[in-house]
Amino acid sequence: MFDYKWLHVATVSLCLVVGSGVSARETVEVVGSSTVYPFSTVVAERYGRSSGKPTPKIESTGSGGGMKLFCSGVGTNYPDITNSSRRMKQSEFAQCQRNGVEEIIEVQVGFDGIVLANSINVSVMNLSRKDIFLALAARVPGIRDGELIENPYTTWQQVNPSLPDDPIEVLGPPPTSGTRDAFVELAMEGGCKKIPWLAAMKNSDKQAFKAICHTVREDGLYIEAGENDNLIVQKLQANPRALGIFGFSFLDQNADTVHGASIESVGPDFESIADKSYPISRPLYFYVKKAHVGVVPGIQDFINEFTSEKAWGEEGYLADKGMIPLPITRRKVTAKNIRALVSMTGDEPLK
Amino acid sequence: MSNSSKNLKKIQDSLVWRYRAEKAFRWCGIIAVTLGLLAVLALFLDIIFKGKGAFSATYMQLEVTYDQQLLDIDNFADQKQLIVADWGALYKSALRAEFSDVRKRADKRKLYALVSNGAGYDLRERLLANPSLLGQSESVWLLADDDIDTYFKGWLDGDPYTARLVDNQVKWLQQLIDTQRMELRFNANFFNRGDSREPEQAGIRGAMIGSVLTLVLTLVLSFPIGIAAAIYLEEFAPKNRWTEFIEVNINNLAAVPSIIFGLLGLAIFINFFHVPRSIPVIGGLVLAVMTLPTIIITSRAAITSVPPSIREAALGMGASRNQMVLHHVLPLALPGMLTGAIIGMARALGETAPLLMIGMVAFIADIPGGFTDPATVLPVQIFLWADSPERAFIEKTSAAIMVLLSFLILMNISAVWLRKRLERRW
Numbered sequence: 001m002f003d004y005k006w007l008h009v010a011t012v013s014l015c016l017v018v019g020s021g022v023s024a025r026e027t028v029e030v031v032g033s034s035t036v037y038p039f040s041t042v043v044a045e046r047y048g049r050s051s052g053k054p055t056p057k058i059e060s061t062g063s064g065g066g067m068k069l070f071c072s073g074v075g076t077n078y079p080d081i082t083n084s085s086r087r088m089k090q091s092e093f094a095q096c097q098r099n100g101v102e103e104i105i106e107v108q109v110g111f112d113g114i115v116l117a118n119s120i121n122v123s124v125m126n127l128s129r130k131d132i133f134l135a136l137a138a139r140v141p142g143i144r145d146g147e148l149i150e151n152p153y154t155t156w157q158q159v160n161p162s163l164p165d166d167p168i169e170v171l172g173p174p175p176t177s178g179t180r181d182a183f184v185e186l187a188m189e190g191g192c193k194k195i196p197w198l199a200a201m202k203n204s205d206k207q208a209f210k211a212i213c214h215t216v217r218e219d220g221l222y223i224e225a226g227e228n229d230n231l232i233v234q235k236l237q238a239n240p241r242a243l244g245i246f247g248f249s250f251l252d253q254n255a256d257t258v259h260g261a262s263i264e265s266v267g268p269d270f271e272s273i274a275d276k277s278y279p280i281s282r283p284l285y286f287y288v289k290k291a292h293v294g295v296v297p298g299i300q301d302f303i304n305e306f307t308s309e310k311a312w313g314e315e316g317y318l319a320d321k322g323m324i325p326l327p328i329t330r331r332k333v334t335a336k337n338i339r340a341l342v343s344m345t346g347d348e349p350l351k
Numbered sequence: 352m353s354n355s356s357k358n359l360k361k362i363q364d365s366l367v368w369r370y371r372a373e374k375a376f377r378w379c380g381i382i383a384v385t386l387g388l389l390a391v392l393a394l395f396l397d398i399i400f401k402g403k404g405a406f407s408a409t410y411m412q413l414e415v416t417y418d419q420q421l422l423d424i425d426n427f428a429d430q431k432q433l434i435v436a437d438w439g440a441l442y443k444s445a446l447r448a449e450f451s452d453v454r455k456r457a458d459k460r461k462l463y464a465l466v467s468n469g470a471g472y473d474l475r476e477r478l479l480a481n482p483s484l485l486g487q488s489e490s491v492w493l494l495a496d497d498d499i500d501t502y503f504k505g506w507l508d509g510d511p512y513t514a515r516l517v518d519n520q521v522k523w524l525q526q527l528i529d530t531q532r533m534e535l536r537f538n539a540n541f542f543n544r545g546d547s548r549e550p551e552q553a554g555i556r557g558a559m560i561g562s563v564l565t566l567v568l569t570l571v572l573s574f575p576i577g578i579a580a581a582i583y584l585e586e587f588a589p590k591n592r593w594t595e596f597i598e599v600n601i602n603n604l605a606a607v608p609s610i611i612f613g614l615l616g617l618a619i620f621i622n623f624f625h626v627p628r629s630i631p632v633i634g635g636l637v638l639a640v641m642t643l644p645t646i647i648i649t650s651r652a653a654i655t656s657v658p659p660s661i662r663e664a665a666l667g668m669g670a671s672r673n674q675m676v677l678h679h680v681l682p683l684a685l686p687g688m689l690t691g692a693i694i695g696m697a698r699a700l701g702e703t704a705p706l707l708m709i710g711m712v713a714f715i716a717d718i719p720g721g722f723t724d725p726a727t728v729l730p731v732q733i734f735l736w737a738d739s740p741e742r743a744f745i746e747k748t749s750a751a752i753m754v755l756l757s758f759l760i761l762m763n764i765s766a767v768w769l770r771k772r773l774e775r776r777w
């Protein structure tokens with residue numbers, strides 16, 4: 001009867017499932033940051049097409065999620081490489097060590113700028129990090145030193161008299177996003193440190209300092225607009241009074257509809273992010289499991305491709321995609337270390 | 352008599368009101384349906400308007416010379432030579448020959464950016480298909496870069512997008528346009544290729560095959576198990592607390608958010624059974640678990656709708672319970688079960704959330720060749736493209752939505768058709 005035949009098919013497919021679990025892997029597996037994802041995928045594709053070997057598989061899990069998967073263990077069930085839009089944390093390094101992932105190769109590939117942009121129909125904003133902090137923090141300093149009040153500012157002019165008299169309305173990523181982490185750390189903390197008594201607090205009470213500087217206001221003036229940067233760009237077109245926070249590559253692609261605010265009078269462009277005069281930029285990394293090199297075919301070739309001049313150089317194809325390259329001297333040193341598979345010693349100043 | 356005429360009058364008076372109420376109710380219904388249809392129409396029009404561009408791609412005609420020296424090839428059998436050869440050099444030299452006044456390095460880079468970097472591989476395929484071309488030159492239509500594609504489509508509509516181009520590039524393009532060596536052609540890449548980070552080379556095929564493989568496995572796993580469970584619960588199981596408990600749980604499971612099934616798949620199939628991530632097998636397993644409750648519930652409803660007289664007649668003729676179910680009840684309930692299964696599959700086809708956890712939301716450029724190759728599925732492809740910075744992906748996203756919608760419509764139509772065709776009425 002047909003009923004039995006189906007049962008038979010189901011049994012066969014279950015066997016197939018169990019059987020496939022033990023087979024070795026031919027494809028390089030990469031996980032991690034959604035910010036590095038657009039660059040990593042380009043390298044994977046070029047590598048796959050030019051070598052004729054399987055194209056590495058890139059998952060966008062976020063930096064933290066990637067680290068967790070990467071540090072879960074050694075063996076073909078675990079990823080070979082993880083991308084990250086921040087440096088590995090001490091706790092993650094320890095986690096890796098505990099699970100037998102002892103030799104890790106750290107590679108910084110370049111930088112990414114974070115921009116505050118608004119519609120092209122209104123004028124370019126010129127903000128300082130202090131303005132950003134005062135406009136977006138949940139609690140801001142009051143009149144006396146050491147006093148904190150709930151953020152009372154509702155227009156940019158209240159924050160800084162030289163700014164326009166427009167209401168504060170900022171569309172940005174939610175707390176789960178790496179972009180948000182970097183924005184809070186670079187822009188808000190940067191502004192926080194401009195206030196003397198808060199800067200002094202960093203050394204005396206780090207926890208409290210972080211709680212003040214890293215907490216974004218939740219009274220509706222900072223709007224969590226989701227992880228999709230394209231969506232934020234579209235919303236800015238519809239709402240010229242709003243500012244949006246997203247990665248530089250999205251500004252680069254949508255130059256006809258949005259322009260980026262200057263931070264401390266430096267506009268976000270390729271050169272200013274590369275020479276670090278634009279203050280809100282973050283390093284991009286990837287980490288390689290040395291134990292997998294030579295076991296899973298193609299890892300070495302893939303990372304060599306990633307760190308070749310035609311990819312990550314000033315005129316490389318990653319720069320065309322919006323990644324900001326490292327200075328030439330650092331590129332040379334890193335490339336040499338990679339060819340020699342130099343792994344982390346554990347003495348790096350990790351956070 | 353007078354009493355009945357009074358009643359008649361009362362009824363006649365109320366009739367006006369009743370007719371009016373009926374009419375108003377009908378109109379409410381019509382308005383509701385119209386609003387719904389308008390919303391669907393607006394959605395479809397928006398998607399079609401945005402996505403229609405993806406079905407054509409910009410090509411430019413150039414004179415390409417297959418220079419043996421440039422490629423450094425003397426033996427087509429030698430794979431190594433073919434891999435090492437700089438295929439991109441072919442279109443670059445063609446561009447240099449076309450625009451011979453471009454001298455500066457920076458300008459040359461901008462010039463090379465006119466053509467898609469995949470064009471080199473296309474030329475390689477051309478040459479491999481016809482080795483006698485080596486050393487010859489021919490006029491070839493080359494795929495343009497996505498920025499050029501966006502510009503040219505805008506130019507045709509009278510509103511070119513120049514923000515991504517420099518003045519020189521616009522000048523060069525104008526030269527090609529004036530000599531009629533730029534045109535839109537059917538974008539076969541979109542249907543024949545896997546994912547790519549270059550919008551002009553990105554295709555839907557990888558995701559389509561991934562979806563088919565995943566759904567086949569989902570159906571093969573969930574349909575027999577679902578039907579077996581439904582038959583047992585309806586026809587064989589004693590009605591007691593246990594079966595009631597199971598019933599409540601099945602109904603509950605049908606309403607559980609799909610992400611939970613992804614977490615379940617991660618914990619059980621990946622972490623415990625060590626099924627590899629990102630392959631159709633794991634996707635099929637998770638989606639099968641997700642669709643099981645739907646199939647069980649619809650199958651049970653189909654079995655209950657078979658009239659008891661059929662069962663009694665079979666049993667009365669001396670059939671065993673087993674024979675009664677397999678020979679009589681199941682064939683009659685099958686159309687309803689199939690409809691349920693197809694609707695369950697249609698839901699599974701549109702899922703991304705459970706796949707996030709099991710690694711199927713990934714960049715996979717190669718087209719999967721089997722159940723154990725890394726794969727992604729249609730809705731995931733839409734999600735990934737919608738998230739990409741490149742502007743040309745906007746039209747790809749909408750086009751992929753069209754493909755997904757046509758699959759869904761096809762499945763739902765086949766569900767209706769199957770029901771109409773196989774259904775029996777009593």
